[in-house]
Amino acid sequence: DAGVIQSPRHEVTEMGQEVTLRCKPISGHDYLFWYRQTMMRGLELLIYFNNNVPIDDSGMPEDRFSAKMPNASFSTLKIQPSEPRDSAVYFCASSWASGGPGNEQFFGPGTRLTVL
């Protein structure tokens, strides 16, 4: 298996632009997580899905952030409009259902977002 795949790996955009990050989880995994990592705040869970259904989006910072999972093999995280404080590394992770959200998680390589 190729592991969790994220694209793009790097994104540089200007304030106000729309940004879409993409994730393909490991085949057969039932949970998908979106995280954000910054030096100041460390790793933060933004939202997670179980069987394509959003379960907890309490970590989404603002309405500018939205996430979808139209099928078991694809998810997007969208920021519209983007702001400089959104600059961070965004990770996608997936896991099997057994053990719930606390089961072993497999992370993608991340997308480094820079908003100018």
Next chain:
Amino acid sequence: KQEVTQIPAALSVPEGENLVLNCSFTDSAIYNLQWFRQDPGKGLTSLLLIQSSQREQTSGRLNASLDKSSGRSTLYIAASQPGDSATYLCAVYFGNEKLTFGTGTRLTIIP
């Protein structure tokens, strides 16, 4: 508030030495604890997962222990190598639908 703490934030050790990384958590009612490794510019790699009913887990030169009553876990690395240099994070599942991560310990192995 459920928190996970890792001290120190950075550690340098000569190659070949054994070392211990620490993780402490505020609530002993945990479901499991995971140790991850993160290389610069890369994602997190799961190293070990310890269930609440276990006291330790081993994988190669790595051994993770769990003491729920004292709210502590340690990651023991034997015979350290330069390739072990990375940031190590622990994450606790308190059963509240998400992992709570520590801020990590940046480990440097000096050749």
